[in-house]
Amino acid sequence: MLQIDSTYIEKALTANALEELYPLLQKAIELEHSTIPPYLTAMFSLKPGTNPEQRQIIHSIVIEEMLHMTIAANILNALKGEPVIDKSDFVPEYPGPLPMGIGNGLIVGLEKYSPHVVKKVFMEIEEPENPIVFKSVSLEALPTFSTIGQFYQAIQQKIDELAPDDLPGDQAKQVTSSFFPSNELFPIHTKQNAIDAINIIIEQGEGTSTSPLDQDDELAHYYRFEELYKGRRLVKDEHAENGYSFSGPVIPFTPADVFPLFPNTKTSMLPAGSEELNRMNEFNGSYYSLLAGLHTTFNGHPENLDNTVGVMYDLKLTAQKLCAMPFPGKPGYTIGPSFEFIVPAGS
Template sequence: MLKISPKFVNSIINAESLEELFPLLQNAIELEHATIPPYLTALFSFKPNTEAEIRKVIHSIVIEEMLHMTIAANILNALGGKPDISNPNFVPNYPTHLPMGIGEGLIVGIEKYSPELVKNVFMEIEEPENPIVYEKTAKKSALPTFRTIGEFYMALQKKIDELAPEKLPGDPARQVTSSFFDSNLLYPILTKHDAMSAINIIVEQGEGTTTSPIDEEGELAHYYRFQELYVGKELVKNPTAPNGYSFSGPVIPFHPNNVQPIFPNTKANMLPEGSEERRQVDIFNNSYSDLLNGLHRTFNGEPEYLNNTIGVMFDLRLTSQKLAEMPFPGKKGYTIGPSYEFTKTLSEHEILS
């Protein structure tokens, strides 16, 4: 599982004011974002019109990670803070530890899809403290020297309940909503109860509950959806199996030949200056920066600007797929991967105070 340094949870526990929670919620925004590029790269590495079932699963998880990032930003705004997205330090330098991760723990890179990537990275990111064991899986033992994502969010929830007034102090006009998300999942965070309920959404969609792999919306949590991909079968209700579920549903097919051989952890400086390959990577990185800058504006007083980011997301997908088909100069047998490098910061007059 993703091992979070206990100092972050301890900082929440020891906080005596809402302002002390601001950097920790910023950490949460950074963590939710940091999972998206690895998941997107796996999704974009499939050849066109292949692996529809796997695409569907990964796409659904990416959308929910975007939701979690937005919820975290809404909570920070509701408490009176300001999300910081237009910042080179916001973007991980893959391969890397995820934000708040312990140094000797999980390393996350930008790679093509494979069952091994799902098991060794994606499931590790999403694994709850005590995953429910189903047929064809084995439970891991937990070490007491670190915290989990769920523990971090639960500590945050408890501290908000302790410190915050019922009506939260942030400007309601900064709250982001969108028809892109179910209004039961993304809603204005105006009260303490709103914040606590929203944190439950993040935890249950990622980890499930302690007794079920299903969240309150009736969907499998991320950990178990990824587990389905690794096992190659759907996790379904089975009254005769331990814990009531087993991997005995329909087969989820996977054909390795449908994956583009993208070079892991591509960087722009690996490609010749002036080449078409470098130009396409630069186009990707500029679009990625535009997306983050757009999200910064969205989370800092222009919630309606979220609609402007939809077209940028489409551009990222098209450019990434084009890169995945381009041979990597000097690396025989490989194509080019997206590099997710921040290139353009908003100017001072573009950043709202």
């Protein structure tokens, strides 16, 4: 599983002021974002019109990672902090560890879809401390490394302890959108709002303490990815130990309908002045616009979210064109999106 340095949890549990949670919530925003490029790369590698169930499941998880990123930004704003999205160090280096994900050596890259990547990378990122069971965290029993869910739980506990019932941040900065259900993305005005919102992040990623489902009866991310790996739907089963089994409908997968992306493509690998490089620059220009738009959205212009989400469509179209382009000098491969932080000229 993806394990983070427990120092981050210790900092949360020993905080004496809400301001001490600001850098931790900033790390949470960075962590939620950092999973999106690997998931999108796998999804973009699926040839259009093929492997629809793989595409649907990954897309649903990406949307929820965007939701979690927005929730974390809302909480930081509610505590009177300021989210930072438009800096180069916001984007991790791929391949490499995710933010705070340094405990078990998990290296995350930008690769084509495969059951191996689902099992060895995506499920590792999303796995709870123990699948199905989520335990409370305390400073006395803190191990060297801990899970993402425990990190969020520690922040939740400290907000409960330190925050007033009505949170001090500017309420006008709270982001809501018709793009997300109102019971999942809502204004964080009170301490209870913050606690409830963190529960959404934990349960959508890991499930509840007794079920693979979140509070909206949707499978948590870990179990959705496990469906893809096992190739069958997880369904209720009264004969199974935990009430569920992978005995539902088969999820078909056609490997031939996956573009053979060169792993971890970089702009520097493409010939100067080439159409391939121009297309990659176009992609990274859209990616920068997305991050810059999110920064503006989370820092006083919440009405900008829907326009920013629209940039995702441009990103998708360019990525699909890239994924179908043969990689110059690398026979048998096509070009993967690089998700590099490159500020376009004139920006």
